Amino acid sequence: MELFLESQMVPSLKPALEWILQVAMQNRSRLYPVLQYIDEIFYGMVFVLERHYLKYYDSSFSENFYGLKRIVVTEDGTKGAPLQKKHKLWSLFFLVVVPYIKTKLDKYYEKNFTNPRPGSPPPSDSAKRFFKLVYPYVVAIYEATFFLYQILYMYDYTQYYNPFFHLMGFTVKRQTLPDIEQIERKEKQKRLDRMKQSGFFIQLYNFVSDIFTKTLDYSQTILITTIFFFKFLEWWSQEPRFQQTDTLTPPPPSPPKRAPGGLPIPKEANHCPICNETRTNPCMAISGFVFCYSCLHKYVEENKRCPITFMPMEIDQIRRLYDDQIA
Structure with a gap:
């Protein structure tokens, strides 16, 4: 033992x-x-x-x-x-x-x-x-x-x-x-x-x-x-009683603005801004906008940026989503 x-x-x-x-x-x-x-x-x-x-x-x-x-x-x-x-x-x-x-x-x-x-x-x-x-x-x-x-x-x-x-x-x-x-x-x-x-x-060496x-x-x-x-x-x-639970949650930040020349935001909340169709395999760009995974992957691979805001991003910054109730 x-x-x-x-x-x-x-x-x-x-x-x-x-x-x-x-x-x-x-x-x-x-x-x-x-x-x-x-x-x-x-x-x-x-x-x-x-x-x-x-x-x-x-x-x-x-x-x-x-x-x-x-x-x-x-x-x-x-x-x-x-x-x-x-x-x-x-x-x-x-x-x-x-x-x-x-x-x-x-x-x-x-x-x-x-x-x-x-x-x-x-x-x-x-x-x-x-x-x-x-x-x-x-x-x-x-x-x-x-x-x-x-x-x-x-x-x-x-x-x-x-x-x-x-x-x-x-x-x-x-x-x-x-x-x-x-x-x-x-x-x-x-x-x-x-x-x-x-x-x-x-003596100094011996002392040290x-x-x-x-x-x-x-x-x-x-x-x-x-x-x-x-x-x-x-x-x-990790103890719950020592964690602060009465603090106010800060308001969410305002959504990023569309860049000049960026793709328009669809009117339908469940549509992909790239293909303008209902999203399949939804994923999120670095800006927070949601796309089809295949559409966004191809776009970012070629352009290295968000299609709407033009914020720089890489493939590994794409985030898969498993709830398509997100606008």
Whole structure:
């Protein structure tokens, strides 16, 4: 149970980070482009955290939170060997790089194949067609493999909780009191060694390094508090009794005016201004006027504007309607 919870801990931090950045940039429009790099910012922070906890505690950030540590399984099946530098590098790769790549691939697939823009042609590139065909199966196999390992681990058929642990030859165990005491002894010895060093800049570097290390040590408390605060604000904003219901609804804006040379507005409310026939498959232009979908699609594709107001628009700004009782 703890292993499942720790595997969900880091991904749950990303929505909180996105919310914090959006709130911080509400009145700073020049900083909006930063949101395009939310994945890089998030996984950069994850890299710093994971590197710190692997270096000092032989565990990931979330594993350390639950009092777990990674140990190497030797060739004869015995457990207990500490992590070496290569093990920590591989751990960083699977903790940071692999999730980052998967996030980017998921977004690419969703943008181009799950929710494509209206009117966009099917992929013509053979590589894109292959990706569209294969990627869902790759994701299904990826997730099914993790699920299978978790089931086998739960019933003691394997000592590896996930396939990455199997590839690296790791397993996890609970930290014991001797483990904690050993970490404290190492930290104390490092502080004593740094105190023996002389020179202003060396002392300044050691001071800044100590502050940074202590901040990372307390990052669990900081991040958990942030998540709690984020969830509290999310609940607060969704709770009906805290929402203002007595505010007056502003009047609708006046309809846009017909441009000189624009198509006339039909007298019949259910007629299309382009074909002057009863609308079929109604859709709305950016100006708010309603047309037949085929008529408006063809017109916008050729002219890049609203037929009545000449307001600039693109194909993806056409909105389909499912109630033709709109004038």
